[in-house]
Amino acid sequence: xxxxxxxxxxxxxxxxxxxxxxxxxxxxxxxxxxxxxxxxxxxxxxxxxxxxxxxxxxxxxxxxxxxxxxxxxxxxxxxxxxxxxxxxxxxxxxxxxxxxxxxxxxxxxxxxxxxxxxxxxxxxxxxxxxxxxxxxxxxxxxxxxxxxxxxxxxxxxxxxxxxxxxxxxxxxxxxxxxxxxxxxxxxxxxxxxxxxxxxxxxxxxxxxxxxxxxxxxxxxxxxxxxxxxxx
Numbered sequence: 001x002x003x004x005x006x007x008x009x010x011x012x013x014x015x016x017x018x019x020x021x022x023x024x025x026x027x028x029x030x031x032x033x034x035x036x037x038x039x040x041x042x043x044x045x046x047x048x049x050x051x052x053x054x055x056x057x058x059x060x061x062x063x064x065x066x067x068x069x070x071x072x073x074x075x076x077x078x079x080x081x082x083x084x085x086x087x088x089x090x091x092x093x094x095x096x097x098x099x100x101x102x103x104x105x106x107x108x109x110x111x112x113x114x115x116x117x118x119x120x121x122x123x124x125x126x127x128x129x130x131x132x133x134x135x136x137x138x139x140x141x142x143x144x145x146x147x148x149x150x151x152x153x154x155x156x157x158x159x160x161x162x163x164x165x166x167x168x169x170x171x172x173x174x175x176x177x178x179x180x181x182x183x184x185x186x187x188x189x190x191x192x193x194x195x196x197x198x199x200x201x202x203x204x205x206x207x208x209x210x211x212x213x214x215x216x217x218x219x220x221x222x223x224x225x226x227x228x229x230x231x
Contacts, residue, residue: 001110005084008034008076009100011055012068013091017044019204023089024053026097031104033083036075037091038068046091065157066178070171076163087160092203094128095158099198103160106194113165113191116183117158117198125201132216136223140180143227150187155179155223158198165191176219177226184230 009032013020024035037050041061050057060071069088076083085104089095099117106112119129120137137154144150157179169185171178186193 002084002108005104005108006033006081007031007085007087007100007104008036008083009087009089010069010072010076011035011037011050011089011091012040012065012072013037013042013046013050014040014063014068015042015044015046016091016205017042017046017049019093020046020091021049021053022093022204023091023097024050024055028098028101031101034076036072038072038075040064040068062174064175066171066176066181067174069178070174073166073171077167083163085160086163086166089158090203092205094201094203096199096201099158100160102196102198103158106196107160107162111192112194114161114182114186114193115159116152116154116193116195117156118152118154118195119156119198119200120153121195122197123199125199128200128202130216132220136216136220139220140223140227143224144180144184144187147227147231148184148187150183152183153195155183156198156200165189173226176222180223180226181230184227188230 035055037055037057038060039047041063047057060068085107087100103115103117106115140155141152144152173181
């Protein structure tokens with residue numbers, strides 16, 4: 001049980017000026033110590049929109065989803081007191097930010113070290129996930145089960161984890177392998193993890209990964225390579 005937990009949210013964002021404000025507005029702000037938006041080299045007003053909504057905005061010109069997450073972690077790690085729980089959510093408004101309450105509660109109650117928001121278990125709006133995304137998640141979670149005994153249904157980026165547990169994992173991936181690295185390491189280090197259903201809707205704007213053939217191929221390759229790398 002964590003009494004009066006310090007919860008911080010990290011939002012990697014690249015060209016999300018039309019969505020980032022909505023994401024921040026819909027967060028349950030009363031329970032959050034800080035919202036950190038890591039602008040990953042945007043060429044629009046993402047950075048300013050985040051500031052306007054009261055978030056801490058950080059510029060990270062080095063591209064890569066994982067790199068943005070690592071930069072956000074570095075920021076919160078340099079502060080005192082350290083957070084108890086970190087939440088990661090995308091800045092495209094595809095997730096429902098109010099579901100953070102459901103993600104962090106098992107950690108607060110001492111029932112889990114990491115909670116993954118599973119889109120596979122929740123309700124998906126038509127068109128919110130492409131076939132390559134759905135197949136890729138199935139393949140990756142199947143490989144995680146075969147190689148690591150990890151029982152996941154999704155690599156969903158919406159997740160919560162104890163800060164101390166995250167530090168134990170020693171995350172290093174700077175791009176597409178970030179989510180699967182966290183999950184396979186959680187299995188290797190025997191963290192207590194669970195999945196909860198989360199709903200998912202069509203994102204605002206254009207996907208940098210699933211929206212292009214090259215992005216889909218590169219993401220798939222990196223995810224499989226990451227799974228094999230840590231065997």
